[in-house]
Amino acid sequence: MFRKIDDTGPAITMSQLKALEQRLGAPLPAEYSAFLLRYNGGSPTPDGVPVEGWADGGPILEVRELYHYRPRPMDTDDLLWNVECFAGRMPEGLLPIGANSCGDQICLWITGADRGAVVLWDHEAEHRPPTRRNIYAVARNFSEFLERIDEYPDAD
Numbered sequence: 001m002f003r004k005i006d007d008t009g010p011a012i013t014m015s016q017l018k019a020l021e022q023r024l025g026a027p028l029p030a031e032y033s034a035f036l037l038r039y040n041g042g043s044p045t046p047d048g049v050p051v052e053g054w055a056d057g058g059p060i061l062e063v064r065e066l067y068h069y070r071p072r073p074m075d076t077d078d079l080l081w082n083v084e085c086f087a088g089r090m091p092e093g094l095l096p097i098g099a100n101s102c103g104d105q106i107c108l109w110i111t112g113a114d115r116g117a118v119v120l121w122d123h124e125a126e127h128r129p130p131t132r133r134n135i136y137a138v139a140r141n142f143s144e145f146l147e148r149i150d151e152y153p154d155a156d
Helices: 014-024 030-038 079-086 142-148
Strands: 004-006 043-045 048-050 060-062 094-099 105-109 118-121 135-139
Touching: 014 030, 014 079, 030 142, 048 135, 048 142, 079 094, 094 118, 118 142, 135 142
Parallel strands: none
Antiparallel strands: 004 043, 048 060, 094 105, 105 118, 118 135
16 A cells, blocks of 8 residues: 555545546546545556556556545546546546556546456556446455555566
C-alpha cells in the first residue's frame, strides 16, 4: 500500500460529492468516495501496481496521479475534465480516476456487473466505437487497488 500521497486536491464536502454523483448519474463506490473526502486525489508513493494481461505495456502500471475533484474543472488533473475528455471514447459506466505518465487511464466501473472494479484503459489500443479489448484488470475494488500499490522492480 502507498506510504504517502502528495499533491492532494482541495478538501471537498459530502454535498459536493453528492453533486458529483448526480452529475455522473451513478453513485460512487463507498471506498472511492472515502478516498476523495480524505485526499481528493494525488500522487502516491510508491506508485506501482500490477496489471493482468497487459502485454504491450505491463506488467506494472505506474500510478502517476489520481485525479482531483473540483466542481468546476480547471486542468488535466481534474476528474470532470477527464470525464469530458474521454466521453464517448470509453465504454459506458467507466470513470477515469487517474493516469500513468503515458496517458493510459486508471478507471473505475461505476455501473454494471463490474461496478467497483479498477481497470486500466490503454489509450494506444483505443477502439471506435469503444470496446473492452483495451481494458485490463487491476483490482476488484478501490480498496484492493490502494493495497496493491507498492514498489516493483523494473519490468525490463
